[in-house]
Amino acid sequence: MNDEAIIDVRHLYKSFGDNHVLRDFSMTLAPAENLAVLGKSGSGKSVLIKCIVRLLPLDQGSIEVLHEDVGALDLDQLDELRARVGFLFQSNALYDSMTVRENLEFSLRRHWNAAQRKRGADAAVLEALTDVGLAHTVDMTPAELSGGMRKRIALARTLILRPSIILYDEPTTGLDPITSREISQLIVSVQQKYKTASIIISHDMHCIDITANRVIMLIDGKSYANDTYANLRKSADARIQEFFD
């Protein structure tokens, strides 16, 4: 195992019946690194991040997250680990019937006890909203906000738990180019302020260019290429160039 890595995926296999999605996939994530995983639709990007937080069981191989063997944890240990790994869903998964404040407090309710919440919830909500530039929306509901704002609120709800790792599932899908760029820049600010490590799964090349320190190309269930965006862009390999065309 790689001692430095805070995520270490080794020889991962995952199939659904005859659909062999991940076939000997390996990758590592270093502390404070933004890693993009790029792949075509259906290549297995979401399956990979679900295996990382054990929302899906793996068939073969091993995954260590924050130096814990994910497959060996009991449910309480898994819950503790998941509190340290923020997950930004493509759908945002916000509750429209609750205000922005309540959405963020809901996140705290699962992981902070009553005394901690009494002492620190208001300040934590405000700081997380300030980080995403939306402190003024605290008493609004997500339904009143634009797509880009909802994405920021979802990120604030992840940030409030101060995760060591954030998994971003297609963070710019469905957003216009200007809003996509703002979200990409926000991902970089979060990395810089909190020194979080992130996996960003995407096929938005602009987002990857802005956010990623390194890119893994997931092709045929494997890590086909692993390099910086700039180097991949210069590659003569036709399967890599396809993504830039």
Ligand SMILES: Nc1ncnc2c1ncn2[C@@H]1O[C@H](COP(=O)(O)OP(=O)(O)OP(=O)(O)O)[C@@H](O)[C@H]1O
């Ligand atoms: N729970 C599941 N049961 C059966 N098949 C699944 C399940 N989850 C994913 N798959 C299959 O695994 C393959 C990879 O899906 P995945 O969602 O990881 O793709 P993706 O790379 O994230 O695609 P997209 O960019 O479109 O989101 C697809 O063929 C999908 O149908």
